[in-house]
Amino acid sequence: MKTLHKTLAAAVVSASLMGTTVLAEDTHPVTGEQLADEQVFTYRALDESSSLDPQVVEDVDGSYIVRDLFEGLLNSDPEGNIVPGVAERWETDDNQNWTFYLRDDAKWSDGEPVTANDFVYAWRRAVDPELASPYAWYMSLMALENVDAVLEGEMEDTTLGVEAVDEHTLKVSLTRPMPYFDQMVTHATTFPSPQWVIEEHGDDWTKPGNLVGNGAFVLTEHVINERLVRERNDLYWDNDNNLMDKVVTLVINDENQALNRYDAGELDKTDIPAGQYPAQESERPEEAHVFPRLCNYYYSFNNEVAPFDDARVRKALSYAIDRNVVVDNVLQGGQFPAYTFTPALTAGFTTPDVDWGQWTQAQRDERARELLAEAGYGPDNPLRTTLLYNTDEAHRKVAIAVTAMWKQKLGVEATLENQEWTTFLTTRGEGDFEIARGAWCGDYNEASTFLDLMQSGSGYNDANYDSAEYDRLSAEAQTMTDPSANYTQMEELAAEDMPNAPVYHYTGIIMVKPDLKGWPYEDVQQNIYSRNLYKVAQ
Amino acid sequence: MFNFVLRRIAVAIPTLLILVSISFFLMFSAPGGPFTSERPIPQAVMENIEAKYNLDKPVYQQLGIYIWNIVTDFDFGPSFRYQDRTVLDLIESGFPVTLTYGFWAFVFAVTIGVALGVIAALKHNTAADYTAVSIAIVGQVLPNFVMAPILVLIFVLWLGWLPGGGWQGGQIEYIILPAIALGTSFLASIARITRSSMLEVLNSNYIRTARAKGLPFRYIVWRHALKPAMLPVVSYLGPAFVGMITGSVIIDSYFTTGGIGVHFINGALNRDYAVIMGFTILLGTLTIVFNMLVDILYAWIDPKIRY
Numbered sequence: 044m045k046t047l048h049k050t051l052a053a054a055v056v057s058a059s060l061m062g063t064t065v066l067a068e069d070t071h072p073v074t075g076e077q078l079a080d081e082q083v084f085t086y087r088a089l090d091e092s093s094s095l096d097p098q099v100v101e102d103v104d105g106s107y108i109v110r111d112l113f114e115g116l117l118n119s120d121p122e123g124n125i126v127p128g129v130a131e132r133w134e135t136d137d138n139q140n141w142t143f144y145l146r147d148d149a150k151w152s153d154g155e156p157v158t159a160n161d162f163v164y165a166w167r168r169a170v171d172p173e174l175a176s177p178y179a180w181y182m183s184l185m186a187l188e189n190v191d192a193v194l195e196g197e198m199e200d201t202t203l204g205v206e207a208v209d210e211h212t213l214k215v216s217l218t219r220p221m222p223y224f225d226q227m228v229t230h231a232t233t234f235p236s237p238q239w240v241i242e243e244h245g246d247d248w249t250k251p252g253n254l255v256g257n258g259a260f261v262l263t264e265h266v267i268n269e270r271l272v273r274e275r276n277d278l279y280w281d282n283d284n285n286l287m288d289k290v291v292t293l294v295i296n297d298e299n300q301a302l303n304r305y306d307a308g309e310l311d312k313t314d315i316p317a318g319q320y321p322a323q324e325s326e327r328p329e330e331a332h333v334f335p336r337l338c339n340y341y342y343s344f345n346n347e348v349a350p351f352d353d354a355r356v357r358k359a360l361s362y363a364i365d366r367n368v369v370v371d372n373v374l375q376g377g378q379f380p381a382y383t384f385t386p387a388l389t390a391g392f393t394t395p396d397v398d399w400g401q402w403t404q405a406q407r408d409e410r411a412r413e414l415l416a417e418a419g420y421g422p423d424n425p426l427r428t429t430l431l432y433n434t435d436e437a438h439r440k441v442a443i444a445v446t447a448m449w450k451q452k453l454g455v456e457a458t459l460e461n462q463e464w465t466t467f468l469t470t471r472g473e474g475d476f477e478i479a480r481g482a483w484c485g486d487y488n489e490a491s492t493f494l495d496l497m498q499s500g501s502g503y504n505d506a507n508y509d510s511a512e513y514d515r516l517s518a519e520a521q522t523m524t525d526p527s528a529n530y531t532q533m534e535e536l537a538a539e540d541m542p543n544a545p546v547y548h549y550t551g552i553i554m555v556k557p558d559l560k561g562w563p564y565e566d567v568q569q570n571i572y573s574r575n576l577y578k579v580a581q
Numbered sequence: 582m583f584n585f586v587l588r589r590i591a592v593a594i595p596t597l598l599i600l601v602s603i604s605f606f607l608m609f610s611a612p613g614g615p616f617t618s619e620r621p622i623p624q625a626v627m628e629n630i631e632a633k634y635n636l637d638k639p640v641y642q643q644l645g646i647y648i649w650n651i652v653t654d655f656d657f658g659p660s661f662r663y664q665d666r667t668v669l670d671l672i673e674s675g676f677p678v679t680l681t682y683g684f685w686a687f688v689f690a691v692t693i694g695v696a697l698g699v700i701a702a703l704k705h706n707t708a709a710d711y712t713a714v715s716i717a718i719v720g721q722v723l724p725n726f727v728m729a730p731i732l733v734l735i736f737v738l739w740l741g742w743l744p745g746g747g748w749q750g751g752q753i754e755y756i757i758l759p760a761i762a763l764g765t766s767f768l769a770s771i772a773r774i775t776r777s778s779m780l781e782v783l784n785s786n787y788i789r790t791a792r793a794k795g796l797p798f799r800y801i802v803w804r805h806a807l808k809p810a811m812l813p814v815v816s817y818l819g820p821a822f823v824g825m826i827t828g829s830v831i832i833d834s835y836f837t838t839g840g841i842g843v844h845f846i847n848g849a850l851n852r853d854y855a856v857i858m859g860f861t862i863l864l865g866t867l868t869i870v871f872n873m874l875v876d877i878l879y880a881w882i883d884p885k886i887r888y
Binding site for chain 2: 090195466468
């Protein structure tokens with residue numbers, strides 16, 4: 044009996060001692076906030092991720108998971124600035140040849156060191172015709188030397204412009220200077236992959252138990268279309284600064300149901316369904332958040348078919364859209380009225396003061412009526428057209444509002460046509476439309492990710508805009524150290540020709556539980572890293 | 582009986598082949614393809630992808646390769662959308678889930694539905710009858726996509742008794758809501774069918790004879806009335822069970838149980854050809870098998886039926 048008492052006493056003492064140490068550690072090292080005992084973050088994803096393979100993944104939700112499981116050369120911090128990742132430092136003299144120096148304490152979750160060769164392997168793998176990744180185009184966007192020839196199978200992948208000088212030095216050669224190349228290597232496609240694991244498990248390598256990553260978390264559970272769980276990776280080089288122990292993704296297709304489950308306490312973060320922001324904001328101002336995103340929303344006029352081959356018609360319709368009504372009365376989620384194609388918050392981009400953006404709406408409407416009359420349309424000869432959009436409640440609301448404005452102000456008879464997503468993409472891609480909805484989220488935080496869309500040769504130029512001057516400015520911008528002057532000119536040209544009518548720039552609208560901190564509201568690209576999140580005690 | 586089963590299987594194979602061929606051509610007639618995306622994929626990349634998935638071959642050749650792979654290797658191909666997974670992976674992970682809550686929905690619908698129907702018939706034109714009929718009508722007019730949010734409102738948000746979705750490996754609290762939401766309209770149909778068929782049987786001559794013999798009423802219901810009254814219900818059960826698995830489309834996407842239902846929608850929307858085909862075959866096979874089981878049950882219940 045006595046022994047038992049002794050053991051008990053010892054246990055109590057050691058437990059209380061442990062308690063003290065835990066308590067001491069239980070505050071945030073920087074902010075000093077009291078941390079919650081349980082550091083588990085559960086959030087809603089709209090859909091199952093396309094893949095967990097860094098070279099294959101193509102969706103936003105999937106990229107976030109991959110960013111937790113792997114780490115690339117560079118990361119972005121909660122404000123969206125580029126910070127070191129596996130690469131401790133990097134240098135370039137001409138923006139065309141880049142050298143990355145890898146830290147020597149970076150490890151894979153099986154204990155192997157992360158080396159420059161792991162990146163070379165991954166980058167070659169991304170363009171491997173046999174892997175046939177749909178995201179192989181990203182490597183071509185990075186303008187790696189010989190990338191297109193490798194993709195076409197004409198050259199060996201060993202000729203690709205990436206080379207391991209030694210275990211910890213990676214050299215990259217591009218076909219042209221790219222000042223924002225450092226941004227591009229924060230993207231999942233460029234993350235390293237473990238050759239030995241892929242060779243051992245083949246297509247099954249991304250399953251829990253098989254997957255070896257170099258990120259702050261390891262994959263512990265994955266049920267398709269239901270949940271994915273990742274837990275702290277003790278071997279991660281910066282593990283000491285990771286406060287989050289476990290992250291759970293729950294796939295919930297229906298956004299209203301997701302909000303229900305958020306209300307029931309099953310989720311720490313979810314999206315606010317379209318149009319519900321004002322209600323949530325007044326009910327729970329601490330939890331409803333709105334922040335700018337690097338995305339635009341526009342209507343493409345088909346510049347090749349009458350009557351939209353006439354810039355006057357395009358401008359008239361664009362001017363007549365009262366963007367404030369769309370944003371304040373229809374969408375109600377803090378979106379920004381857009382008069383330029385590129386969002387104002389894009390890094391290194393100064394929004395040009397395009398003339399029509401400065402006018403009052405009455406002036407715009409007046410000018411719209413004049414232009415349309417000049418083009419030969421009026422009460423006796425009303426303009427008839429069709430507006431195509433992909434089936435979605437929010438798109439429908441915007442389309443109804445906009446066509447009503449056209450009808451009321453200009454007498455334009457616009458019919459609405461909606462199509463399911465893939466059908467819509469096919470129709471729009473084939474140019475079989477007059478006006479079509481479009482939207483774009485930047486792949487990287489630089490204006491060219493938007494402005495490239497209006498190049499005549501671009502596959503994404505749905506408007507079929509064809510301006511030699513615009514193309515020239517765009518080509519020139521590619522080689523400039525500071526291309527911002529060209530970007531301004533390109534926007535001015537777009538304001539003059541109006542190939543597309545910009546409508547608004549997106550915001551992110553989410554619900555976040557008050558105890559979850561560290562969400563990167565400031566990062567317009569919303570590159571989330573779970574290791575920057577933490578929960579405070581309440 | 583053995584011959585009967587053999588004959589049915591012999592007919593099933595060409596039926597499935599026709600189903601597969603028609604679906605295959607229908608699928609390819611939808612605009613776009615699995616790799617149609619907002620960002621047009623460069624030609625070289627697209628060619629690599631098409632070569633990998635045989636999409637560069639004529640449709641009839643693709644169909645041939647597809648069927649051949651199934652017959653020789655039982656290989657239903659890789660999913661085009663979830664590129665780390667094969668269609669068999671998706672079925673393996675989702676089918677047990679759907680089957681589990683489908684089974685409970687079935688049990689729920691049959692036990693309560695039959696009970697309600699029998700009570701209504703026995704207490705014909707009384708308050709009990711009207712209550713049972715009302716319940717059946719309400720269940721019938723509330724489709725599962727209305728039923729599910731109502732259940733969530735009551736049991737998740739108001740009472741806080743149950744989780745609002747997910748599966749967690751199939752713990753009981755995660756099964757209840759999907760099973761009830763899925764089973765209710767079937768319950769209503771079963772109750773109505775049972776009631777009218779029971780009424781008909783109770784009014785038949787042999788029941789009158791049994792009553793005239795002075796047999797206790799309870800005995801008559803159990804021994805003589807229930808079995809023949811079940812015949813129309815049984816013929817409804819085969820399609821009902823398959824209906825529950827297809828009906829799981831809404832349940833799966835609402836409760837995100839991880840079941841197979843969601844693949845029917847997503848497969849079609851993503852033009853995930855292999856997934857559409859795989860699940861069409863799965864469903865076709867289930868329909869055939871369940872109809873066959875019903876026919877066998879029929880013979881067991883009704884001695885007049887012989888194959």
